[in-house]
Amino acid sequence: MSKRDFYETLGVAKGASADEIKKGFRTKAKELHPDSNPDNPNAESEFKEANAAYEVLKDAEKKAAYDRYGHAAFEGGMGGARQGHPGQGNGDFASAFSDVFDDLFGDFMGGRGGGGPRTRAQRGSDLRYSMRVNLEDAYTGLQKTITVPTSVGCDKCSGTGSESGVEPVACPTCSGMGKVRAQQGFFTVERTCPTCSGTGQLIKNPCTECSGAGRTEKNRSLSVNIPAGVETGNRIRLSGEGEAGLRGGPAGDLYIFIEVENHTIFERDGVNLQCRIPVSMVSASLGGDIEVPTIDGGRSRVKIPSGSQSGRQMRLRGKGMPALRGGPTGDMFIELAVETPVNLTSRQKELLREFGGIEADNSPEESSFFSKVKTFWDGMKS
Incomplete structure (x- = not known):
């Protein structure tokens, strides 16, 4: 029986782009999910067919060969079929879908990361420090010493987290990957390894000072240069002055947020x-x-x-x-x-009354205003 055209299998036109091919396969994968097809005994085989088509068309070289020779490109006459080749449709279903799962969702779930073990070192968190300065200091600039509670690298183990510098070993649960896989029906789901918490490694003899974390809590004094002209909301970044990394990882950054106080004048x-x-x-x-x-x-x-x-x-x-x-x-x-003067003496009041009596067009704004008021009232009467 002749094989179905790969483009037709994925519901896309011949010559479709890589994005169109991936979109077509995603649509087919959803359609063929067993939860959506409880009465379709052919769902698994149809998915295998779609997976085989996708495995060929997503690869630029395989796609070019298929466009030129069709299915014959992967049969004996064109170099022979490889064991378990996608074009044969005889691969393990769970394994095939696991590969597809990685391809579609690897960016969100962390993917396989090239198949190698995860590094045990993790970057430290960034820290925020709010600093209030007065307007005079904002005008001149200043150098100020601040105390920051943070995590610093453990001196006893030099940040390795291991007593006497013994190197960590690969986690036996995840084989150093930092993730474990669980089969759920047709899906293979990845989760963070519960044994090593995603680091991929275990410390058999943890440091007694930091309990294997490679860092300890401590207050640090830092000298900060505040430039002249800072305003409320300005941010100063001190690279590498944040929280120490986990097990020798790089330190985070310290961000200082400026608030300039209101001035009395x-x-x-x-x-x-x-x-x-x-x-x-x-x-x-x-x-x-x-x-x-x-x-x-x-x-x-x-x-x-x-x-x-x-x-x-x-x-x-x-x-x-x-x-x-x-x-x-x-x-x-x-x-x-x-x-306006207040608490006037009798003599001051007398002088003001005298001034008011001889005032002659000394208040032009007042005269103009009441002239407009008179015109307004006259207009209302008429």
């Missing part, structure tokens, strides 16, 4: 600073000079124009924060807040 906006300066009604009316603080600890003299109102802003160039990765320094913006 300045408010930060990127590289710029805002500073609200209260001024008396007299100074705002007559004008004058005031001294304002700067983030570097200095002072700057600022001239207030006469007739200044609350909310007026003035800029001091280059008096802001430095840029973290180069670039020009920010500016400092001063916002005036004209203060």
Whole structure:
């Protein structure tokens, strides 16, 4: 009886791409699953047929030979059939499906990893440390020593986890693979080896200091350089300063997250600073000079124009924060807040009443506003 065309078996067109062939086989594998075909006694043989087709078409060389010679490419006239060749359809079903399982799901389950044993060394975890700095330190930068609780390599066993430096042996349960396989119907499922926890090796004589882990818990002091211009949310990475690796594996990294505290005088906006300066009604009316603080600890003299109102802003160039990765320094913006006097003496009240009596168009904004109000009321009446 003539064999069925491999492309037809997988439900794809001739000349289909590798992705189309794999997709077609996945669809067939689902269709032929025994749970979906309880009344189909031919499910296993049909799956073998699909598997045989896939084994040929997924291989570029075999596919090229099949496209040219058909089934004859794998029969005696074309070099003979190999024992257990996929084209013969006589391989063990569970073994065949196990291979397919690895091919389809190896990326998610860890695969076979080339068939070799897993390495016992494992990279250490990354660590996070939150650091608060004030705005002055963010302006100048600083060097700070921090204490980090972490895992470090065991000194007694030099990180090997084994007493007296004795080398670990391959796990007898998984033969050093780190995984074991269990047959479930047509499927072969891989799980982490329960004996070695996936390391693939066992330590017969574990170190008494670290119990075979190759690392111990300890507080470490580290000197950290905080660059000028850091902001809240900035992250500093210290390579290899995280948790020590398991059984001699490489250490993880330490990430320091910066939080800049709020300041009592300045408010930060990127590289710029805002500073609200209260001024008396007299100074705002007559004008004058005031001294304002700067983030570097200095002072700057600022001239207030006469007739200044609350909310007026003035800029001091280059008096802001430095840029973290180069670039020009920010500016400092001063916002005036004209203060109404309180706790007036009798003489002060008398003078203000006198001023109010002789006031002549000294409040243009007030006059403009109430002029608009009068127009609004007149319009409502009409």
